[in-house]
Structures are given as C-alpha cells and as structure tokens.
Amino acid sequence: MNKYKYSYFVSTHDIIVMEDTKLFKYIIIGGGIAGVTCAEQLIDEDSSILLLSATDFVKTVTNVQFVTKTLEYFDVQESSLNILASRCPNVTVVKSYVNYLDSKNKIINSTNGLFKYEKLCICSGATPKVIFPKNPNVLWIRDTESVRKFRKRIANAKRIVIVGNGGIATELVYELSGVEVIWAIKDKTINAVFIDGGAAAFLKSSLEKEKANEEHISKRRKYTVNFSEGENNDALGGALGPDWHLGLEIKSDKHRKVTIESQVQIKALYSPEEFENRKTDNTDQNITLKEKWPIYVELTNGNIYGCDFIVSATGVIPNTEVFLKDNNFELGKDGGLLVNDRMETSISNIYAAGDVCSAGWNVAHHWFQYRLWTQARQMGAYAAKCMWASLSHEEIYMDFCFEMFAHVTKFMGYKVILLGLFNGQKLNKKYEILLRTTKDKEYIKCVMVDGKMQGAILIGETDLEETFENLILNQMDLSSYGEDLLDPSVDIEDYFD
Structure with a gap:
C-alpha cells in the first residue's frame, strides 16, 4: 500500500481538497458474500487488497460441502472486520461508505478518505423493493439489522401481513407460530418464484401441520452494531445467508394460522383514523369497532385486513446508485451493472459480482442468473480470478459452476x-x-x-x-x-x- 498526495474536487463543497490517498492493487466494495469471497479468493498474496464494508461485520462462508460438481452446501457466518483481516493478512478491511467513484482517475471517495485502485470489484449487493417505504409499519427483511427489527416487533404482534412470494416470504410464513399471518401473493400458488404449482401444493400441506418442536442452532456469530451520532444507520449490510430464519420462532404457541390471499397486490394502506373515516362493507370479519389495529391493508380483491405491521418481501433492486453518478456504466435490463464473461463492467478496470451485477455474456443453455447467495459466492470467487488474471496476463476459463443452474435450500x-x-x-x-x-x-x-x-x-x-x-x-x-x-x-x- 502506498500513500501520495492527490488533488481531488469535492463537488458538494465546490472546493479543492488535498488528502492522503492510499493506493491498493485491488479494492472490493461490499462486505456481503460476494465481496468477502472475492477478497478471500484473490491468490495474489503479495498484493495489497482493500475491502470496504458499510457495517461493523462481514459475511463469510464456512463449512462448504460439495454435493455434486455444481451443487454445494455452506453456512454463512458474521465475522467482525478484524477477524477477516487476521485470516487474510494482505487484506485491509475498513468500515466506510462510498460517496463517489471517479472511474477516470481510479479513485474512490469514501467517508474514511480517498483510495486509489488498480482493479476495482463492486459487490454492493441489492436494495429491497419496499412497498410504501416511508410507512413505519412496513418492514423488510434483507440483512441482520432488519431481522433484529422484525424480532422486536413480532414479540407482541397478534397479526401481520406478509407481501411477497419468494424464498424469504415462504420461510417466514413457515417459521412463525403464535401469530396470525395474512400472506398476500400476486401469483396463483405459493413460492412461484422458485417452484411450480404441483410443488407448491406439496409444500402447502406443511402449513396446516403443528410446528415441530425443533431445536434450532445457528452457526452464525452475532455482533452488535453501534452507530455513532450522526452516522448513517440506514446502510445495508450483506444479504442474509441460507440459515437466516433460524431462531425466528419466539412464540410459545406451535399452532399456525395462515390465510393465503392469492393473485392480489396491495391497493392502499390506512392509518386507524383513515380507516374509521372509510365507509365500506368489504372489511375483514375480524375487524370490529372495539379492536383497533396500527395499520390496515386493502388488497386489490377488495379485502381489508387490520394488522400490527406489514413485511415487504417483494424482491430486490441492484444497489448501483452511488456508482452511476458521472460514470457511464452499461446496465442490464434489471438495472444491474452489466458484466461480460470476465466479470468486467463497461468501464475499464472495474468488475462487479453478486446481486449488483447483471450477466451480460452468452450464458450456457442450462444456466441463468438468480440473485441468490450461492451465485453471489460463485461470482465473487470468479471475479477474483479474473482480476488476478488480467494483471498477471494469464489465461483463465469460465468456472464450471456457470454451466448449469444449481441451488439447494430448505422450504417448509x-x-x-x-x-x-x-x-x-x-x-x-x-x-x-x-x-x-x-x-x-x-x-x-x-x-x-x-x-x-x-x-x-x-x-x-x-x-x-x-x-x-x-x-x-x-x-x-x-x-x-x-x-x-x-x-x-x-x-x-x-x-x-
């Protein structure tokens, strides 16, 4: 790592700022599975590597078990920044938010100073698509901090509405007991993001059974995130791993009460005052004048439910916004940074991996991109090889994992x-x-x-x-x-x- 003086124009203050700029051979942005895997897999042991994380911890993959050539199990563990640095001596891990990317001069302006790179890999993940994001009674689940907020709210809840039909929504509905769940999905069958109607019918019977008294053991270490006064505490941590839902059951009652509202979307939300002023006959039979709820949800089929809060689990959007300012990145149809078969973006010396990127190469017939932790790990590892190969002028071939889509998980x-x-x-x-x-x-x-x-x-x-x-x-x-x-x-x- 080298230091040198660099004149940098900070447009928000309209002045020229002189700072010590630290030079790294590789810089990786993002402390999630893709970013950490990329840092760990860089085989250039003599080179300086910087990992910028928005939170006090990073997500590391442990206990990897290869089931087949393309299929693998693994656990995701939360590690403090210094633990990762101790495991990888040539990796410097810094908690910092990116303010601006100057791709022309290969400079990253962050809350912890300026950093110059030879090769940059953006692994900033994705941001949840949240319905009515400014409503305090609408929660989302994406990272550890959001799970903590959910656990706090669910402790005293009697009824919640879950909106979404992917993996997080499915596991959440299954894991919860002792609370009434209204599950609003836009499809005909549950978990249509992953499975067909037949598989959905097979799994649906699990919702009607009493929840087994299983002892869940989470292998993840948990760290408390302490935000300083004035610090941005809305920054997203790395996406949750495959065991995110372990320990969610905090009610003593094992019985589930799940109502599935299919082929619907949220039409409107009402506060208690707004609901009382409505004159409608299409209300949930459980809503009485004596019982008030913190929020009311109107569905497109006309049904209205009162609940303690809503969980929005309707997918993600690639987290690219901070990098697009004054940088002419080519984007995929889904808004991700478009990458070629070497994980290179449209800007020289900048790579991307995980949820933030969109596969732009001619993919194998049996492979396609899904924003899952398995592909985040695969892309992060492959991006590391590609960056090293570019600087070393070595020939590499695309990893075999991109030959066929393969994913293992647990539903219900x-x-x-x-x-x-x-x-x-x-x-x-x-x-x-x-x-x-x-x-x-x-x-x-x-x-x-x-x-x-x-x-x-x-x-x-x-x-x-x-x-x-x-x-x-x-x-x-x-x-x-x-x-x-x-x-x-x-x-x-x-x-x-």
Missing part, C-alpha cells in the same frame, strides 16, 4: 434442490414433465425435451441430485425409458452411475 422443513431449467425457463413452454410424488415425503419433477432432461426439482431426501445433474449436463437421450425413468421400483441412481 424440506430440502429443496433446483437444477438446470427446473421450471422450463428458456423453453417457451415446449417441454414435457415427468413427475413422482409421495405425500409428506418427496416431490420429483423432471423437465424433458425430446427425451433429454433439461431441469429438475427435487424436494425431500431423494438422493438423486448427482444423477440428475449428470443427465442434464451430458444430455443423454432417455426416450427409451419413458415414464419408467421415475418408477419407484427402479434404482435410478445406481442405474445411471
């Missing part, structure tokens, strides 16, 4: 594995489905085109993930097997070994 107590084009993505509805389901045990769906497997959903302990991964990657013609491919009397795993 079941292990869920998604492989390839698991919902027929890219296939223009021209495919066949092979299906095997056993109530409360397993759900297996194969997406087939001309006798070749293109994707699969595996719910439960099927032990078929490696076999199906190979069948998708190898594109073996399975026409001769027909429906017998999923015959429960046939040991598929052994047959195709």
Whole structure:
C-alpha cells in the first residue's frame, strides 16, 4: 500500500481538497458474500487488497460441502472486520461508505478518505423493493439489522401481513407460530418464484401441520452494531445467508394460522383514523369497532385486513446508485451493472459480482442468473480470478459452476434442490414433465425435451441430485425409458452411475 498526495474536487463543497490517498492493487466494495469471497479468493498474496464494508461485520462462508460438481452446501457466518483481516493478512478491511467513484482517475471517495485502485470489484449487493417505504409499519427483511427489527416487533404482534412470494416470504410464513399471518401473493400458488404449482401444493400441506418442536442452532456469530451520532444507520449490510430464519420462532404457541390471499397486490394502506373515516362493507370479519389495529391493508380483491405491521418481501433492486453518478456504466435490463464473461463492467478496470451485477455474456443453455447467495459466492470467487488474471496476463476459463443452474435450500422443513431449467425457463413452454410424488415425503419433477432432461426439482431426501445433474449436463437421450425413468421400483441412481 502506498500513500501520495492527490488533488481531488469535492463537488458538494465546490472546493479543492488535498488528502492522503492510499493506493491498493485491488479494492472490493461490499462486505456481503460476494465481496468477502472475492477478497478471500484473490491468490495474489503479495498484493495489497482493500475491502470496504458499510457495517461493523462481514459475511463469510464456512463449512462448504460439495454435493455434486455444481451443487454445494455452506453456512454463512458474521465475522467482525478484524477477524477477516487476521485470516487474510494482505487484506485491509475498513468500515466506510462510498460517496463517489471517479472511474477516470481510479479513485474512490469514501467517508474514511480517498483510495486509489488498480482493479476495482463492486459487490454492493441489492436494495429491497419496499412497498410504501416511508410507512413505519412496513418492514423488510434483507440483512441482520432488519431481522433484529422484525424480532422486536413480532414479540407482541397478534397479526401481520406478509407481501411477497419468494424464498424469504415462504420461510417466514413457515417459521412463525403464535401469530396470525395474512400472506398476500400476486401469483396463483405459493413460492412461484422458485417452484411450480404441483410443488407448491406439496409444500402447502406443511402449513396446516403443528410446528415441530425443533431445536434450532445457528452457526452464525452475532455482533452488535453501534452507530455513532450522526452516522448513517440506514446502510445495508450483506444479504442474509441460507440459515437466516433460524431462531425466528419466539412464540410459545406451535399452532399456525395462515390465510393465503392469492393473485392480489396491495391497493392502499390506512392509518386507524383513515380507516374509521372509510365507509365500506368489504372489511375483514375480524375487524370490529372495539379492536383497533396500527395499520390496515386493502388488497386489490377488495379485502381489508387490520394488522400490527406489514413485511415487504417483494424482491430486490441492484444497489448501483452511488456508482452511476458521472460514470457511464452499461446496465442490464434489471438495472444491474452489466458484466461480460470476465466479470468486467463497461468501464475499464472495474468488475462487479453478486446481486449488483447483471450477466451480460452468452450464458450456457442450462444456466441463468438468480440473485441468490450461492451465485453471489460463485461470482465473487470468479471475479477474483479474473482480476488476478488480467494483471498477471494469464489465461483463465469460465468456472464450471456457470454451466448449469444449481441451488439447494430448505422450504417448509424440506430440502429443496433446483437444477438446470427446473421450471422450463428458456423453453417457451415446449417441454414435457415427468413427475413422482409421495405425500409428506418427496416431490420429483423432471423437465424433458425430446427425451433429454433439461431441469429438475427435487424436494425431500431423494438422493438423486448427482444423477440428475449428470443427465442434464451430458444430455443423454432417455426416450427409451419413458415414464419408467421415475418408477419407484427402479434404482435410478445406481442405474445411471
């Protein structure tokens, strides 16, 4: 790391400021999974690396277990900044917010000073799409601080409304007990972001069961975030990892009461005073003149619910705003920083990885981008290789993980594995489905085109993930097997070994 004097124009003050500018070979912005993985995977041990984190902790991946060539389990742990620095001696970790990026001079203006880079990787993640963001009774869940706020509010709640149909909403509905939940989704079936209607029906039965008395053990270390007076405490930390929901059950009652409102959106919110002034007959039968709620939600189907608060879980927006000022980045259709097959943005020497970027290369047929922690880790690691290769003038090839989409998670107590084009993505509805389901045990769906497997959903302990991964990657013609491919009397795993 070198220091030198640098004249820098700070437009907000309209003056020239002279500061000590620190020079690093690599600078990574973001303390989430993508940014930390990028820092850890840089093999240039003799070079100076700076990681800028907006919070007092960073997200590190631990206990990685490779299930197949493309599928892996891992835990996400919150580590203090000094712990990461001690594990990676050539990495300097600084808590700082980025004020401005001067891509022409390769300078980052931050709340902790000016930093100059040779290679920059932006891993700033994404910002939640929040309905009615200024309403104090609308919460969102994205990082550790937002989970803390949720736990505080849910402790005394009797009824909440959850809006959204992705992974966070699904797990939240399942984990909560002792509180009435109104689940408002825009689709016909639950968790349509990930699974089809058949899989949704299989999982939905779990909501009707009494919650098991399981002992949840979280492997994450937790750190208290102390904000100084006047400091921005709205900065987002790294996105939650796969075990974010552990320990959410803080009610003694194991019973769930879930009402699913499908094919709806939020039409309006009303304060108690606004609701009393309304003259309508389309109110929830549980709303009486004697019971007042902090907020009322009107759905597009006309139903109105009173509740203690609302959870907005309707997706994310790439967190690019601070970098776009005076920088001509090319953006993807979803607003992310467009990157090529070397994770390079449209501006020289600047890379991006994780939720903030949009894949702009000609992707493999069985791969597509989803803003998930698994892809954040993969992109962060690959970006590190690409930056090193560029400075070292070495030839590298795209990581094998980008050959096929693969994700493992847990929904409503079941292990869920998604492989390839698991919902027929890219296939223009021209495919066949092979299906095997056993109530409360397993759900297996194969997406087939001309006798070749293109994707699969595996719910439960099927032990078929490696076999199906190979069948998708190898594109073996399975026409001769027909429906017998999923015959429960046939040991598929052994047959195709």
